[in-house]
Amino acid sequence: MTKKIQYSDEPIGDFRIVADFLPSPDELALRNESTKITISLSSESVAFFKQAAAKHHMQYQKLIRQLLDDYVTHQKNH
Template identity: 75%
Template sequence: MSKPIKYNDEPIGEFRLVPEFLPSPEELALKNKQTKVPISLSSESVAFFKEAAKKHHMQYQKIIRQLLDEYVEQQKRR
């Protein structure tokens, strides 16, 4: 076990303000607005993405979304 911390009433010394280093909530928000779309996929495709998601500890819907987003970006560059 680690040693217990000993507290005392000694003065701490001078303080200095540290600027915030975390991004604002707006900067943390998703880049693109998402739209829910009902879609029918083959059972084989869904099983594939679920297995890939399990291996990478992700949601299979997120993998499909990223795949589609990447496809769109490549098509835009053409």
């Protein structure tokens, strides 16, 4: 850039203050502690989850994890 910007004291114009909408660092932390496991699933089940995950543009492991978490929540409430 060879051209210098010239600043002035002219009014900027109408503006408004926007409330802070970004999450706090505490909210960015993982909500649930995770435990890594090894599990064997049928090829048919894995293929099903991979296809469903691809349709929703997400990872199939995340889809399986969400299904298990929803199941646990449902069982705890009964």
